[in-house]
Amino acid sequence: MKKPRLGFFKYSCCAGCEFQVMYFQKHVLETLKNFEFIFARMLLRGGNPHGPFDIALVEGTITEAWQADELKKIREKSTLLFAIGSCAVDGGIPAIKSTMPELDVESKVYADITTIHSIRPHAIDAYIKVDGYIRGCPPGERDLAEALSSVLSDKKPDFINYSVCVECKLKGNVCVLVAYGMPCMGPVTNAGCGALCPSMNRACYACFGPMKQANGPALARKFKMMGLSKEDIKRRFTEFGADTLEFRRALDILED
Amino acid sequence: MTGEDIFRKFKKLIPKESFFSRLDSLAKKYRLFGPVNIKNQTAFREIHTSKELFMEYKSTMLSPGKLFIFRPKEELFRFHKNEGIKIEELPPVSEQQIIIGVHPCDTNAILYLDRTFMGIYKDPYYEARRKNTMIISLNCTNVSPNCFCSSVGSGPFLKAEKGYDMLLTDFGDRYLMEIKSKRAEELFNMKGKKAGKEEMEIKRDIENSVLEAFTKTIAVEGLDELFLRNMDHPVWQHTAEERCLSCSNCVLVCPTCFCYDLIDESSMDMKMTRRIRQLDACQDMRFAEVYGGNFRQRRAARLRQFVTHKLNQTVQYGVYGTVGCGRCITWCPTGIDLTEMAIEIRRSEKDM
Ligand code: SF4
Ligand code: SF4
Ligand code: SF4
Ligand code: SF4
Numbered sequence: 001m002k003k004p005r006l007g008f009f010k011y012s013c014c015a016g017c018e019f020q021v022m023y024f025q026k027h028v029l030e031t032l033k034n035f036e037f038i039f040a041r042m043l044l045r046g047g048n049p050h051g052p053f054d055i056a057l058v059e060g061t062i063t064e065a066w067q068a069d070e071l072k073k074i075r076e077k078s079t080l081l082f083a084i085g086s087c088a089v090d091g092g093i094p095a096i097k098s099t100m101p102e103l104d105v106e107s108k109v110y111a112d113i114t115t116i117h118s119i120r121p122h123a124i125d126a127y128i129k130v131d132g133y134i135r136g137c138p139p140g141e142r143d144l145a146e147a148l149s150s151v152l153s154d155k156k157p158d159f160i161n162y163s164v165c166v167e168c169k170l171k172g173n174v175c176v177l178v179a180y181g182m183p184c185m186g187p188v189t190n191a192g193c194g195a196l197c198p199s200m201n202r203a204c205y206a207c208f209g210p211m212k213q214a215n216g217p218a219l220a221r222k223f224k225m226m227g228l229s230k231e232d233i234k235r236r237f238t239e240f241g242a243d244t245l246e247f248r249r250a251l252d253i254l255e256d
Numbered sequence: 257m258t259g260e261d262i263f264r265k266f267k268k269l270i271p272k273e274s275f276f277s278r279l280d281s282l283a284k285k286y287r288l289f290g291p292v293n294i295k296n297q298t299a300f301r302e303i304h305t306s307k308e309l310f311m312e313y314k315s316t317m318l319s320p321g322k323l324f325i326f327r328p329k330e331e332l333f334r335f336h337k338n339e340g341i342k343i344e345e346l347p348p349v350s351e352q353q354i355i356i357g358v359h360p361c362d363t364n365a366i367l368y369l370d371r372t373f374m375g376i377y378k379d380p381y382y383e384a385r386r387k388n389t390m391i392i393s394l395n396c397t398n399v400s401p402n403c404f405c406s407s408v409g410s411g412p413f414l415k416a417e418k419g420y421d422m423l424l425t426d427f428g429d430r431y432l433m434e435i436k437s438k439r440a441e442e443l444f445n446m447k448g449k450k451a452g453k454e455e456m457e458i459k460r461d462i463e464n465s466v467l468e469a470f471t472k473t474i475a476v477e478g479l480d481e482l483f484l485r486n487m488d489h490p491v492w493q494h495t496a497e498e499r500c501l502s503c504s505n506c507v508l509v510c511p512t513c514f515c516y517d518l519i520d521e522s523s524m525d526m527k528m529t530r531r532i533r534q535l536d537a538c539q540d541m542r543f544a545e546v547y548g549g550n551f552r553q554r555r556a557a558r559l560r561q562f563v564t565h566k567l568n569q570t571v572q573y574g575v576y577g578t579v580g581c582g583r584c585i586t587w588c589p590t591g592i593d594l595t596e597m598a599i600e601i602r603r604s605e606k607d608m
Contacts, residue, residue: 027524142521149523153522158519162537163503163504165504166508166540169318169508170329170508172299172318174294175587179297184589187503187505188501188503215502218497218500218501221498
């Protein structure tokens with residue numbers, strides 16, 4: 001069998017996803033063995049960016065116009081394209097700035113903004129159609145392995161879509177929200193991490209982003225009843241989900 | 257199933273110490289599970305000595321039946337692909353185990369799971385573990401605010417006569433021990449005062465005083481029809497919208513919820529696939545997904561499914577889907593209460 005040609009592209013992010021795929025996850029050797037790496041900034045210091053690609057993995061938030069242009073071209077040259085990591089999937093950390101006007105953020109960070117060409121941050125599916133989402137910050141190993149092995153066997157990947165609570169209960173953790181009153185984001189967050197934080201007796205902070213069926217306002221209301229301040233609730237819902245409808249909707253309840 | 261063999265149904269008063277030391281002597285041959293205290297909570301865990309047990313517990317987040325008989329997640333078998341496909345069966349569970357201190361609600365929940373997994377279709381994984389598990393039930397004397405077993409006939413004292421091995425009632429420094437199976441008779445043939453009419457009266461008195469401690473009740477008659485008439489009642493919509501997170505905690509902690517999902521996970525070289533079974537939940541969007549999606553797209557429809565499956569549907573097995581343990585209420589992050597929803601519907605019919 002010919003090895004699938006893989007391209008790994010990076011936009012605004014920490015590059016942690018590429019490091020996760022190339023160095024840290026359980027299946028590094030099999031990944032390197034089964035795929036032909038055509039383009040990857042970290043592993044190959046670049047490579048051939050023109051493709052074509054059987055599979056493209058794209059990490060990072062789109063925060064500059066050139067990124068959107070390049071992304072569209074990659075889409076055209078790729079049979080399958082997966083968003084990998086919370087930045088590409090949901091906007092992630094870089095999307096926090098969408099809670100403020102662009103100019104305010106820019107002048108907070110840079111003394112001279114004449115060289116800055118930043119635009120409103122978005123997940124990559126705001127610009128192109130995506131074939132699947134490998135969620136997490138860094139991406140969860142289970143969904144990553146599912147994506148790569150599905151490409152190899154030419155099947156539709158079966159990604160996890162339920163809440164962190166499901167994994168938490170499967171593990172038998174005592175619920176930190178109900179039992180200890182911690183403001184856990186697990187009920188609205190997509191699983192995939194194995195309920196890492198509640199297993200360490202701390203609240204989930206939603207680094208896997210919202211699950212599709214999340215009821216953000218209901219959890220925000222619960223947090224309000226628990227006595228969390230408006231600012232605190234806002235931070236929890238915009239740390240990883242500032243560019244998502246599911247979490248943005250939660251802020252509505254803070255108005256009244 | 258246990259309890260079918262002929263045995264001497266003895267009832268005795270046994271000093272707690274002797275009961276516990278008997279358990280300790282069984283630890284070599286059996287895996288023991290029971291309620292233990294962890295950070296202000298009680299949970300069923302494997303124990304190595306009876307000293308770890310906390311028998312005065314109120315409730316646990318997860319039920320013993322769904323931890324040690326029907327497992328939350330388990331690998332069923334593997335298949336290997338070379339020239340053809342070869343199935344590798346995983347060795348069936350042969351370990352003998354004893355679960356200690358199972359409350360009546362949870363014992364009834366196991367009997368409910370039996371109807372699903374050992375009814376017309378036998379689930380070999382469940383059946384093997386069920387047969388290898390001794391259940392030592394404990395009548396409940398510690399009622400929690402969310403318990404309503406007394407309304408659905410599953411507690412606080414156990415009425416079922418078979419399907420488990422032993423029933424304990426707390427008599428202070430002694431247990432009233434009622435033997436319900438042959439293997440329990442063999443293992444726990446211990447010295448103790450034979451219990452007679454007098455002890456049974458004391459037992460009834462304890463039961464009556466426990467019954468007074470209940471704060472949550474629900475009138476169950478006519479619930480089936482009530483729900484059928486109110487499939488579009490506003491309570492479904494407003495509870496779902498305002499409070500339900502679709503997080504599935506309710507289903508996962510419910511001792512009678514039996515739905516599961518099958519997941520195949522393949523190795524990267526495509527040579528080996530594991531088939532895994534894990535709990536599924538009707539609150540989830542992907543539950544029972546067919547081409548085009550889940551039939552219950554609306555959050556309210558999914559919430560209604562849970563509540564009605566628990567409180568009506570005596571048609572399914574002739575018993576309620578709920579055993580009144582109150583777990584779904586306690587562990588719902590927003591405290592959604594199925595009994596309150598039923599009461600709200602009933603009240604609105606009266607107001608009409
Ligand atoms: S600890 Fe958090 S993730 Fe776990 S069940 Fe509770 S709310 Fe859900
Ligand atoms: S529990 Fe929440 S914050 Fe922690 S790793 Fe998982 S998704 Fe991220
Ligand atoms: S636990 Fe509560 S919030 Fe979560 S799905 Fe069940 S009813 Fe809804
Ligand atoms: S529906 Fe709720 S009260 Fe009834 S058995 Fe399940 S968890 Fe317990």
